[in-house]
Amino acid sequence: MSRGGSSLRGADAALLRALEEVRARCDVEARKAADPVHFVHRYAERDDQELVAMIASALAFGNVKALCAKIEEALSRLGPRVAEVADDPAAVRARLAGFRHRVYRDEDLARLLIGARRVQRAHGSLGKALTDKLDALGDLREALGAWVAEIREKGELGAGAGGRRGATHILPDPGKGSAVKRILLLLRWMARPADGVDLGLWDVPTSRLIIPVDTHIHKLSRNLGLTARTSADFRAAEEITAALARLDPEDPVKYDFSLCHLGMLQTCPSKRDPVACEGCGVKPVCRHWRRGAR
Template identity: 45%
Template sequence: MELKTVLDNLYASRSSRHLANDPLSFCHRYRTAEDREIAALVASSLAYGNVKIILRSLAAVFAVMGDSPRRFVETFEPAEGLQLFAGFKHRFNDGRDLCALFLAARTMIEEADTLGDYFLGCYDPLADDITPALTEYSARILAFDYAPVFGTPVIPDDSYFPFFFPSPAAGSACKRLCMFLRWVVRPADGIDLGLWKEVSPAKLVIPVDTHIHRIGRNLGLTARRQADWRTAREITAALRRLDPADPVKYDFALCHLGISEGCDGSVRPACRECPVAELCGAERP
């Protein structure tokens, strides 16, 4: 069977069970685009590590943010936020980093009304993909004034806040930023949100985590061993040949082969039922 047929069938198999096991599920709690884009920024920023821990951390954060993430960010005061999130810890990000993220979101909507409009100020529709847009977007955000959070105009060395905004220019795969963009740019299809219609889905780059990197190698989408920006673009280029208008449509389903279906690179009995098994290059015993 051809790769496109296999992946199109996999795309069609996405389900609410997969969504419930994904940080994107928090965005679906809200009805307005303004709330959903803020929820997407927060949820994607913390989407690293074990999925159970991610969901637990996000549940705690959104419980404090209340029924409108947009209103929470609009009225966010760093001094109060530092008290609210004093005990917060998600792996190496702490309450200060989270408050800096809220301050960044507040600054963006103060300057451009929505996160989407702010991103458009960095976006070049004539560029091959989102590489230059993400580079400028991260640089601008890291240049905001975070003294109300950190007590100094320079982000301190012991803060992992810059981890939220990596740059393609440094070679990072920018997994969480690419995931954020997939959520808000791709058409609303029951999974992704379709909020930023001015950005073309054709320009997106796939979010490369351990699952996408491993499965991408097994399917022959890349031969690269390092999960970096070059690899992300290489996998995207291979998928673009299957769907030029929407290459990252396959990301959610491919990723959940690992997140929800247990694919970890080892050959198991479950491989017999895997929808991509016949094309998978994983070594057989």
């Protein structure tokens, strides 16, 4: 539950007001249609939803229109029962043959899906596989690292690919320091309560989630003073999350969807620009527009 501003003062209270305003103004249905999470909502069975979320988040790399077209293509090749097909590695490979998206090839996506399905079957669900690791290790980043390692091992992801970038990039290791935005996005989709966008399928407390950071969120966060880090890496994601937790310790990433779509709609110049900044929802708390800013 949000602290509602009652115990917040000064800059945090102003930030909370601005973020609540951005959230309230976000046209959720319209923005969801432009977001890869909408693919997950097409499926009714939990096994299919988890695997579709894995595919959609893994391919969420690059221009949003182009990546949504590629997710559509992959899902249409796999048909309506993704989990059933994923039980048959030969069928997965046949259906995905020739698929490409940026650095990812058909074999990368096939191995990801096969590995995810094997983990899903071994633990009952991909979410249970993660919470088992979280219970054992205590730390979210370590648990995600072990979860990724198990999927990669079961799918032989990376093996036999000659060290090609796509085979490792499609499901990166959270221990390497990068922001692993797509993995944290998947986690947000699956763990935040069902609100029409996120699905509430995984039993990970929302207070443990870390914000998925891409260039838009990183730039906005710097402009809002949520982080001073110049790299959009895992530590920046942790810093931004900690800053948001001052506003709502129980659900610090609840502003991610609206901020992400604000970033898509508003080309942020990261400087005081009356034309480009016109209508920006966070202008009242942007460092470029505070009193005395140039």
